[in-house]
Amino acid sequence: xxxxxxxxxxxxxxxxxxxxxxxxxxxxxxxxxxxxxxxxxxxxxxxxxxxxxxxxxxxxxxxxxxxxxxxxxxxxxxxxxxxxxxxxxxxxxxxxxxxxxxxxxxxxxxxxxxxxxxxxxxxxxxxxxxxxxxxxxxxxxxxxxxxxxxxxxxxxxxxxxxxxxxxxxxxxxxxxxxxxxxxxxxxxxxxxxxxxxxxxxxxxxxxxxxxxxxxxxxxxxxxxxxxxxxxxxxxxxxxx
Numbered sequence: 001x002x003x004x005x006x007x008x009x010x011x012x013x014x015x016x017x018x019x020x021x022x023x024x025x026x027x028x029x030x031x032x033x034x035x036x037x038x039x040x041x042x043x044x045x046x047x048x049x050x051x052x053x054x055x056x057x058x059x060x061x062x063x064x065x066x067x068x069x070x071x072x073x074x075x076x077x078x079x080x081x082x083x084x085x086x087x088x089x090x091x092x093x094x095x096x097x098x099x100x101x102x103x104x105x106x107x108x109x110x111x112x113x114x115x116x117x118x119x120x121x122x123x124x125x126x127x128x129x130x131x132x133x134x135x136x137x138x139x140x141x142x143x144x145x146x147x148x149x150x151x152x153x154x155x156x157x158x159x160x161x162x163x164x165x166x167x168x169x170x171x172x173x174x175x176x177x178x179x180x181x182x183x184x185x186x187x188x189x190x191x192x193x194x195x196x197x198x199x200x201x202x203x204x205x206x207x208x209x210x211x212x213x214x215x216x217x218x219x220x221x222x223x224x225x226x227x228x229x230x231x232x233x234x235x236x237x238x239x240x
Contacts, residue, residue: 002028003205005182009198016157016234017200019062019098024202024230026058027163031228032206045165045225048109052093055107055161059096066097075143092144102153104144104237105161106137112164112229114184124184126164130231131196134162138233156238166227181205181227189229202230 004025008017031054045051052069059067075090094105110133114124137160166181185203193199205227 002032003182004028004202006200006202008200011198012200012234013236015099015101015155016103016159019101019103020159020200020232020234021202022062023055023058023098024204026061027054027230028204028228030054030057035206045109045228048107051109051163052107055094055105059094059098059105063096063098068095069093071095073144075140077143090140090144092141097153100154102156104141104156104158106140106159108133108137108160108162110162110164112166112189114166114168114181114226116168116170124166124181124188126189126192126229130162130164131193131199134160134199134231134233137161138235141235141237154239155236158235158237160233162231164229164231165225166229168224168226170222170224185229198233198235200232200234202232204228204230 006021006024008020034054056067056069070091070093072089072091074087076085076087078084079086092104093107094103096103096105110127110130112124112126138158141158141160182203182205189201193201206225
């Protein structure tokens with residue numbers, strides 16, 4: 001159905017590694033099912049809220065229904081003036097029970113772009129704030145971790161995810177060819193990850209059957225979405 005490659009960080013334990021790989025695969029299956037059933041005219045990438053649709057379905061399947069979205073919590077922050085911890089109401093994107101462990105998940109979205117034949121070459125790049133959003137999700141998790149210590153499971157994991165659909169802008173859909181996204185991802189993106197500790201990534205390539213003609217202000221431009229990459233950072237919050 002699609003090509004996939006998971007590159008976990010070397011210090012990622014087996015339990016969250018296996019859970020994330022299953023999650024990203026199932027999210028992509030749901031995403032492509034919607035894509036296919038709309039005749040490839042709608043891709044569902046327009047917002048973070050839309051992408052959450054696929055994560056919700058995948059998490060419910062993987063957890064046998066033991067998942068809740070927008071779980072209400074109190075967030076704790078250290079007030080810089082008083083040097084005391086203060087609390088405010090908030091919510092986490094997901095709390096799920098997977099493979100005997102609890103997961104707190106914050107989901108972000110951004111974009112990755114592939115440039116064919118630009119400046120004499122091909123390359124794929126991500127937007128510069130991608131890792132800032134990923135770290136922001138982990139900070140949000142840290143602010144409520146102590147409030148979820150009672151949750152079920154052998155271990156409690158915090159997971160920040162940034163889903164980045166890959167797009168290509170063309171003058172005509174006939175210009176599209178099977179781009180080796182993996183090759184250009186490793187050339188264009190992985191060097192930027194050298195100073196990002198603990199980041200794992202999962203790349204799914206859809207292939208030419210998943211084209212999307214997306215008219216912009218300039219009707220001569222067409223956009224296709226040949227893949228998606230999921231970045232993640234995981235932190236153990238509690239071990240029983």
